[in-house]
Amino acid sequence: MTIYESDLPGVGKKFEVELEDGKRLVIVTHNTGKREVFLKPNADADGDKLFDLSDRLARTVGTILEGAYFQPVQTEQVETMLGDETYLEWYGVTDESDFAGQRLAEANIRERTGVSIVAIQRDDELISPPTPETVIEVGDTLVVIGDREDCAEFEELLGDGYVGE
Known part of the structure; x- marks a missing residue:
């Protein structure tokens, strides 16, 4: 996926996202915060306006798309980059997990890997x-924060299909 960014003097910025089918999604962010979203059938065509959003609504929709409101757990692993080196990742606990049935203090996850479990999603309950x-119970989704290396170490520690695989 390629993203093209260009300045629109006096207006704001334009981002064009190449889609798999050759189409382009165009997002114009105005200096006022307003966003306009267009769809172009190809790079050289004019775009059809799909919708526009206020700054506040665009930020809300963005967090929904990013997964902050609801994080689907059908995928094996989900990650969100919070900064240059900090990741937020979700891992599902299976009945084969070595950590299932252990208290967080017993599991020693932070000491062993460097990551921190910042929340646990258990059915409709969020433990945060x-x-x-x-x-830690079977069926829990562990929300983990750490740098890339620590997350990789956590994933390796839980390898063999135990969590997130």
Whole structure:
């Protein structure tokens, strides 16, 4: 996927996102915060306006698309980059996981990998922040924060299809 960015003097910025079928999604961000979204059938064609959003609504829709409101867990692993080196990732706990049935304090995840479990999604309940006494249960989704290397170490520690695989 390629994204083209260009300045629109006096207006704001334009981003064109190449889609798999050759079409382009065009997002114009005005200096006022307003966003306009267009769809172009190809790079050289004019775009058809799909919709526009206020700054506040665009930010809300963006967080929904990013996964902050609802994170589907059908995928094996989900990650969100929070900064240059910080990731937020979701891992599902299976019945084969070594951590299933352990308290966070017993699992020693932070000491062993460097990541922190910042939340646990359990059915319709969000445990945030979990305490050292919180028990990791089969079916939980662990929300983990750490740098790329620590997340990779966490994933390796949980390897063999235990979590996130």
